[in-house]
Amino acid sequence: MSLLRLEDVTRTVIPPDQPALTILSGVNLTIEPGDHVSIVGRSGSGKSTLLNLLGLLDLPTSGVISFDDRPVKSYSSARRDRLRGASIGFVFQQFNLLAGRTALENVTMPLLYSSGRTFWQRKRIAAEMLELVGLGHRLNSMPDRLSGGEQQRVAIARSLVRGPRLILADEPTGALDLDTGQSVMELIDDVAERTGAAQVVITHDPMIARRARRHFRLDRGILTPVDDPAFEPLTRREMREMAPVEPSGDAAEDEADVLDMFADDRRES
Template structure:
């Protein structure tokens, strides 16, 4: 059963009538996202599914404060995004948003623990001083305590994605954005990785937004949405499989 939309007090991320357009030839605009409304609660898991070319990457960039809406209003933890500077947006990303990607994006010459430490290099005070201990503890939580000194070429695909998850979570972000997190994995490994990601974000209280074409991955979320022709549609109870299947073909 889907969870209802969060109340104002529970809301972490809010998009109201958000659109994104880019200029093309002859002073024309191409609308990539149109009139997006989305409320994400603290600790909630949202699944967004859609085909390639529907605006998934653009939406991810806006949710992660990597890009700004052309029109509409967006708030992160009660702070209006349109009014903040680039430096402030970068600070929020570094502190409060974790990213998990399809291709892992690990530093090839660094060990697992060094990869997880990387976000903490921008921390200060105790968080910076304890970076090694924090990275090791997060890898332990993900079942990689015996692999902390292994470099990516010595890790399986599933292990590499778990290192990437550890890196995304090591600063205890408020929001985790997962972009096709199982796309480079086989079905069983992908299921295991998603169970780990879903469980550890629940334990930490972080909200999780998973953008995917995989119905099984989307159905792990508390609420599901389909993205089609730049528009975001909630998927209602009883229609999940049919609606999501139509978007993922």
């Protein structure tokens, strides 16, 4: 059973006093559980529109989008919202942090919709996730007191804190330095691998794209597989050389605790 499938999906908008504009045309894409897909495309190619469809934020003008092999159009708006909140984690170029809320409060927000052990220990789980992205010392900082890179790491922690089944990332390391960016991608990959989450990453960075197993190019609303040596998946040796230092001691135990929480929440939901 596929996790998410797009079949002949088209998205058309009608600007005021203008003819209809087709943003996406005949898109076909299947995402399996645990999949890792990269999508490259220039500005204006339809990437944001495609992400909104993959994230169940919008519906297609024509074609079919299925989640767990059930057409999304058959869901009510409220059910799509619940499905999105429970199963999909977003990392956008914009940080979209809540002003007037600390880093800890921003990351805790998605856990308010959890149940059982995860709900009752939401603050500890959020704090440990922030520790994992290198912000354990900024738990009580407001967004306007954080650098751009720190705000992006808060956004990434928030997207991962519920252990989503699908991670949608739009230039996730765009505001980060090289070392921090690789650490964040390693964290995303590790959480995805341990929880079985699929990843769809939109990026201009060929090294980030190479972390994926399948690659696509979006050009003028048309999605095509990429057969380019520059996007050959990284070898195990290259992945080891790029990986940050493994956590040890208490940090490693905290990471294991967070991932155990994800598994418990999945079983209870």
